[in-house]
Amino acid sequence: MNKKQVVAAAAITAAATANIAIGVGTAVASTDNPTTGDRVTYVFISDVADNGSSNWFTADNDQSSLTTTHLPTYGTYTRSSGTKLYSGTRSFTSRSTYQVTGAAIQTSGYYAECRVLVNGVQVSVDSATGRYAVAVC
Numbered sequence: 001m002n003k004k005q006v007v008a009a010a011a012i013t014a015a016a017t018a019n020i021a022i023g024v025g026t027a028v029a030s031t032d033n034p035t036t037g038d039r040v041t042y043v044f045i046s047d048v049a050d051n052g053s054s055n056w057f058t059a060d061n062d063q064s065s066l067t068t069t070h071l072p073t074y075g076t077y078t079r080s081s082g083t084k085l086y087s088g089t090r091s092f093t094s095r096s097t098y099q100v101t102g103a104a105i106q107t108s109g110y111y112a113e114c115r116v117l118v119n120g121v122q123v124s125v126d127s128a129t130g131r132y133a134v135a136v137c
Helices: 005-021
Strands: 038-046 054-059 063-066 072-080 084-093 103-106 110-116 121-129 132-135
Touching: 038 103, 103 110, 110 132, 121 132
Parallel strands: none
Antiparallel strands: 038 084, 038 110, 054 063, 054 103, 072 084, 103 132, 110 121
């Protein structure tokens, strides 16, 4: 091989190695069609720490729920009025070829919000106000 061929071969090898290193274990974010390997996060938000039920789909597309939902974090999220809120998250890596994403929470207070993120990209959000409000996303 001449010098140009050696340099070209080295460049191709380096590029292929870089692509392999980047591609290993990296899920491709599809906000429309999450699949195996995508990271799904549900965020539940309320004006009170202890709430009614919450529901979501798991990594295997099974529905899961809590009859009483405690939101442990305070102050990460605020309403437009500046009022600090309670929040909690559930995250998993999908094991399903066709991942269903959906969640809901019923507040024991006056404000409920839920968010769905796929690989860090918000794909759904809903909020509701009123006594025992329900947010579905």
